[in-house]
Amino acid sequence: MDSLPPELILNILSYLPQHDLLVRIRHVSKYWNQLAHAPRLWYKLDVRRSEETTSLYLENIDLLCIHIKHLLTDEEFLVKICNHWTQKPHFKNLRNLDLSSVYLATTSVISDFISECTNLESISVRFDDSILFRDIFKTLSKLSLKDLHINYSGDDVEFLFILEELSRNKYSKTLSIHCNTIQNNTVRFLLGNFQNLKSLDVTSSYLKNDTFMSMQRLFSLNALSLDYTRVNDAGLKLIARNVPNLKFFSVVRCEDISDEGIVNIADNCPFLEQIHICRSYTISGSTLTAIPKGCPRLQRLSVMACAQIDDAGVESLVLKCKRLQVLILNFCIQLTDQSLFSISRFCTTLRKLDISNNGKFTSKGISSLLQSCKWLELLNSASCGGITDLRFPGSRTGIKFSNKTLDNEDTILAKLVTACLVDISVYPGNCYEYIKHSTVLDHFDRHHILCEKKHGIRSRRSCETEKVVTMNQIAKTWNRGSRQTSFAFYLNFQKPLTRYQTNACS
Template identity: 25%
Template structure:
């Protein structure tokens, strides 16, 4: 997992063995005044008092203190903590609350415990607006309660996989953080409907929520949440098997501004709920209904009529979808960029031909396990407007009718970055080499089963198995 470095947001694959020391010295905590802005009373931190007149450091004497503070604002967590140990004056500047408006503990998730979060909350106070504790499994309700009381200007909070958190955390956030806009509580198993009810009653500015894999959440919590958060634009509920059509009715009724809806694995979803979403949520741009096995072409036909701005559709594993639904969708939704049709086993070349003809912005297309797809589909795709302009990813795993001719048809796809060809038995190494000669930057993922060796001649028993190599 890679995260873009911006300000103090962290970037890292590994995990550090030492938690950044954020408990060094008092700092300006950004306490809010009655008008919602940091207090400017005489008791607050004064820039003019940071440095003494006898300070001998050249940088401290030459640069204005405001400029030094601005420089520190570009440093990440580790650099800020190191600067804080240089001198008393730098300690004050580095740990100033204005430098800690956005904090991501991804690199330190193993070591971050409740004490770190509590110290951070007391130091940053009203300055902190964006905090990610994703994967910090040692953090509990007590720390988040302290955090909510001190950081009441928080807008974005990521608590993904903080498995010790319960409804108490969301109730504290609802009580103290009315400006909360984005909340991720996915993979927090103890969370129940009580959390959604508290948020629905007290966080009207909420625009995005992720409750994926929270198995205890039901339609009752979704109903209260949607009633109170009419501005909700992003609703992610992967793996919430208790949610069905009634939950979709509430989303469609109270949150017509929904743009992103992810219902992957919500196997109780049926066409009735999806029709309501399509009819009432015309701004929908991203829809994932993968593994919602009851959905049929009725949903696609309704999306084609009511959701012309659809950009991404993920419907992997929906074995009831046919060419009729996808052809209608392609003819109406011309902004489609990403399509995941893996294991939509009934679709044929007709669907791909329509997508190629009517969707010039297509970037990513997955046709894996669509066993009726032939070279004719790829021929249309290779000669379409999207082929030379936008197409970057094509997945054709387990398409047994695809041959080297398909690779020849793709040679005009100059922006193609990746193609998947696992278990395409009619694809050869020679075909892949020709494609790579024309598109040297494309990554080809393929697998060729080892050739079965002929039976040994003679009646003597082999001393070594065929896979052994003697040096």
């Protein structure tokens, strides 16, 4: 094995969890163990996990710290680093520090750690106390930061004081704000005084149309989330005029918007790549017709539970959006197989599709989709009662069953799927867990199936089938004598190895 080229070995190691690189590879060979510490495998480290993995990383931090450029951690880990080493590990190559997983409780340790990271370019902090942030900002102001990400959930008045202080200090670096339930005046001040605003998430905040009256033109703003707010079409019209470089836009559960507001956004934001318009009952197929005209770069669209979406709108969308990779259409109850035929014909490069909870789709539409969309990786068709006899093309591999919506998955990179069997005896009978099954097919067509049952796990069975697998066969084999199971189809296709080399750079 040592005779393999080092580049190939590194590619193999890139698929392994970082924990295994420290624990298991040492038993393979000294050469492999040496390569397991290569910089490309450790440029990103996430220590927000179990106590066991955290302890392992602490033991090896002296060897790893020089390679780490992106560190996702919490305050406790930094405290351990400072307390356990008389000579602190030097993260001289650290560029991005993410502390947003937990609320900050103290400032001294974090300030000391940050002051040692002389090349730090971006930091994410989460807090609910304005005094803590002021203390940390004194240290941050001494660094050459490019990006500052603030996640705040405290008092609205205190947050306004923070913004006013940043404005007085003429903070000119890129700023990203995530804050819930802040008031109209705070958002108005933010939009009117920070031209360097890069990302803004004001989910569940109290907003009026006059919030956007004094909004300046924000050329750097590329992500805007207005989920669960009372913004309406007039507000969207004001926003559309001032965010020409917007790439991400979300208005989930904004019940006061209609086609007019979304059309204004689409017409004025030509660089949009992701749009989320979930649970807006006045949105119709007219929106899907307008989006491709103004947003040719669109890659991801979610119109979950937009009941007025129709087949004509879907056809207009896929006909012109050639870069579309993720499409969420679950609970769009007016759609029929005609939408699937349109996707099969005009959007063959689609990677992920969610059409769950619609009884009008049939096996014919799904089969057409599987035959034409060669790059499709994930397909969710849970609770589609019309799909009764599904035939899988022989070239497909890695089919999974689950009823999760795809809307929570932000990444669109390919993922390796490994087949394994899990002993369900370790789970209680009433739990809500996943069980992986492997059907016995021929050498070229092995399907790995993940089955989730609503009412607990009852039994595990394996079945021998032909290449053509039907939903009825699966249901009879796995669900005999138990309650109804909701299925979704997750497909992973065989591609060249290079397409999956994403673990080391994600």
